[in-house]
Amino acid sequence: MNTFLWLVKREFWEHRGGFLRAPVITAAIFLLLNLMGIVTGEVMGRQMGFQLGIGSNNLHLLTRDLDQQSMEAVGAGLDLVMYSSTMIISIVLGFVVFFYCLGALYDDRRDRSILFWKSLPVSDTATVLSKVFSATVVAPLIAVVVGALTGIVMLLMFAITLSLHGVSVWHLLSLSHPLRVITNLVGSIPLYVLWALPTVGWLMLCSAWARSKPFLWAVALPVGVGIVIGWFNLLGTLNISNDWYWRGVVARILGSVFPGGWFSEVSGIGGDNPAQVLSTLSVMHSYSAMGSMNLWIGVAAAAAMLAGAIWFRRWRDDS
Amino acid sequence: MSAVITASGLGKRYKSTLALDNVSFQVEPGRIVGLIGPNGAGKTTALKAILGLTDFTGELNVLGFDPRKQRDRLMGEVCFIADVAVLPRWIRVSEVVDFVANVHPRFDRAKCEAFLARTKLQPGQRVRQMSKGMIVQLHLALVMAIDAKLLILDEPTLGLDILYRKQFYQNLLEDYFDENKTIIVTTHQVEEVEHILTDLMFIRDGRIVLDADMDAVGERYIEVMVNADRADAARALKPLDERQVFGKSIFLFDGVGRAQLEALGETRRPSISDLFVATMKGTYA
Numbered sequence: 001m002n003t004f005l006w007l008v009k010r011e012f013w014e015h016r017g018g019f020l021r022a023p024v025i026t027a028a029i030f031l032l033l034n035l036m037g038i039v040t041g042e043v044m045g046r047q048m049g050f051q052l053g054i055g056s057n058n059l060h061l062l063t064r065d066l067d068q069q070s071m072e073a074v075g076a077g078l079d080l081v082m083y084s085s086t087m088i089i090s091i092v093l094g095f096v097v098f099f100y101c102l103g104a105l106y107d108d109r110r111d112r113s114i115l116f117w118k119s120l121p122v123s124d125t126a127t128v129l130s131k132v133f134s135a136t137v138v139a140p141l142i143a144v145v146v147g148a149l150t151g152i153v154m155l156l157m158f159a160i161t162l163s164l165h166g167v168s169v170w171h172l173l174s175l176s177h178p179l180r181v182i183t184n185l186v187g188s189i190p191l192y193v194l195w196a197l198p199t200v201g202w203l204m205l206c207s208a209w210a211r212s213k214p215f216l217w218a219v220a221l222p223v224g225v226g227i228v229i230g231w232f233n234l235l236g237t238l239n240i241s242n243d244w245y246w247r248g249v250v251a252r253i254l255g256s257v258f259p260g261g262w263f264s265e266v267s268g269i270g271g272d273n274p275a276q277v278l279s280t281l282s283v284m285h286s287y288s289a290m291g292s293m294n295l296w297i298g299v300a301a302a303a304a305m306l307a308g309a310i311w312f313r314r315w316r317d318d319s
Numbered sequence: 320m321s322a323v324i325t326a327s328g329l330g331k332r333y334k335s336t337l338a339l340d341n342v343s344f345q346v347e348p349g350r351i352v353g354l355i356g357p358n359g360a361g362k363t364t365a366l367k368a369i370l371g372l373t374d375f376t377g378e379l380n381v382l383g384f385d386p387r388k389q390r391d392r393l394m395g396e397v398c399f400i401a402d403v404a405v406l407p408r409w410i411r412v413s414e415v416v417d418f419v420a421n422v423h424p425r426f427d428r429a430k431c432e433a434f435l436a437r438t439k440l441q442p443g444q445r446v447r448q449m450s451k452g453m454i455v456q457l458h459l460a461l462v463m464a465i466d467a468k469l470l471i472l473d474e475p476t477l478g479l480d481i482l483y484r485k486q487f488y489q490n491l492l493e494d495y496f497d498e499n500k501t502i503i504v505t506t507h508q509v510e511e512v513e514h515i516l517t518d519l520m521f522i523r524d525g526r527i528v529l530d531a532d533m534d535a536v537g538e539r540y541i542e543v544m545v546n547a548d549r550a551d552a553a554r555a556l557k558p559l560d561e562r563q564v565f566g567k568s569i570f571l572f573d574g575v576g577r578a579q580l581e582a583l584g585e586t587r588r589p590s591i592s593d594l595f596v597a598t599m600k601g602t603y604a
Binding site for chain 1 (some may be wrong): 354370372374390391392393395396397399401405406407408410411414418419421422423424451458529547
């Protein structure tokens with residue numbers, strides 16, 4: 001177990017840029033843009049002679065007189081603000097994990113440092129699994145922590161701005177649910193692991209197998225097959241559903257590292273107001289994706305592809 | 320003591336070439352074996368087979384393990400330095416020491432740090448910021464701190480200046496080697512390892528053409544410096560090689576009686592490089 005921990009640390013050292021710096025930089029840019037937005041709002045507001053809070057006490061009154069339902073809506077809106085930063089970071093995370101997996105078992109063969117790693121008493125299985133763990137647990141965990149912190153900072157930024165206008169936003173803020181947001185985000189990591197596995201497995205298989213240009217193989221192969229299927233369909237000689245192939249295979253082996261894909265397997269998403277929508281997106285609800293065949297077929301396929309990756313890792317040398 | 324490596328009938332074929340052609344040999348513990356051969360002769364393939372880095376046909380036993388199936392356990396007992404640049408370029412000195420210390424059960428951290436203290440390497444330095452010589456110093460410090468039974472060196476000093484090269488072998492002999500350890504080294508800089516080898520193996524076109532300990536080599540191969548007037552007599556004894564130096568001919572003989580040769584002129588033990596050149600004649604022709 002100790003070896004595994006150090007293997008994961010090794011991955012983190014090598015990919016600090018993608019795992020840590022990428023989400024932090026994204027968060028910083030996100031916060032900066034929001035700050036610029038707030039400043040713009042302030043300046044424009046002043047130029048237009050519109051004084052929030054002081055000029056009219058509407059907002060103030062509003063916060064006092066919110067009925068139950070609107071309070072929920074405001075709380076949900078604030079929660080959305082917190083989610084929004086994580087959503088942006090999630091997209092970055094998707095790209096980071098995609099390219100990480102693609103290089104994980106290829107880069108060290110290319111620069112021959114595999115000869116060093118293989119001179120240590122570490123099994124190929126442990127090596128590959130440590131990389132899977134880094135991609136599906138370490139990277140998303142860091143992204144979620146950074147995302148949640150960014151969300152909280154953003155909430156405070158809005159609160160401070162509003163309080164400059166005499167609005168008691170601390171009351172407003174107390175309507176939001178930071179803990180629930182964080183629980184939902186952290187709680188979806190296990191779901192992410194299961195959902196992302198087929199993509200991670202496919203990319204790592206290509207990464208372990210390709211003698212050169214793993215990206216081309218990983219992308220061109222499934223896309224090429226899809227085009228051939230489409231062509232046969234046009235000719236009417238083959239009866240494989242195009243749509244099924246693109247959504248059930250290509251999207252799963254290339255796109256599932258982007259978080260949230262599992263919502264396609266969750267029924268009853270939506271609602272009349274933001275609070276309801278959010279609650280259908282909550283972690284408790286989204287775990288109903290665990291009941292879908294799509295998810296488990298993906299996991300089974302991933303197990304096979306990772307076994308293949310381990311096998312290639314064993315026998316592909318640098319020559 | 321049982322052999323460290325027992326190989327019989329090793330074979331390996333790349334697409335068009337035969338890299339190993341039915342190779343058999345044994346390596347006893349406490350030896351320093353030089354595996355010498357021209358480029359493309361199969362040296363690296365043989366080493367890769369021993370390390371479990373490549374597939375092959377035939378029987379191979381390294382320290383009681385089958386390298387094909389038990390590479391990870393074998394690596395607990397075997398160390399390996401390939402020609403320089405194989406340390407990952409992104410890693411820092413402190414990171415690689417930490418990592419090896421935690422995954423290798425036979426690694427002695429204090430020893431490694433003592434070796435590093437003798438170099439200019441800084442803990443925060445990355446491999447990509449180092450010269451080739453420094454990378455080898457780092458790798459050697461890591462390897463020497465591992466109490467392994469077998470050390471495999473594949474062109475370890477390639478591209479290093481003479482100071483680093485000398486220091487490399489000196490460290491290895493003074494601080495590492497003992498009767499419980501075995502070293503296999505391949506190199507083109509034969510003169511540098513000549514005096515430290517106990518055994519010599521020549522490999523050519525995937526076959527072992529010479530496998531003997533250095534004493535036996537000295538018995539078997541004799542070089543004689545012959546004056547021009549006796550050169551024909553020497554040629555009659557079918558020398559392996561003949562070359563001219565200062566008006567005299569130097570002949571290299573394989574398995575001709577010493578007494579017989581001493582009658583022709585001054586005899587001496589041939590250098591490995593001369594022996595190598597004579598044995599490999601026509602390789603690239």
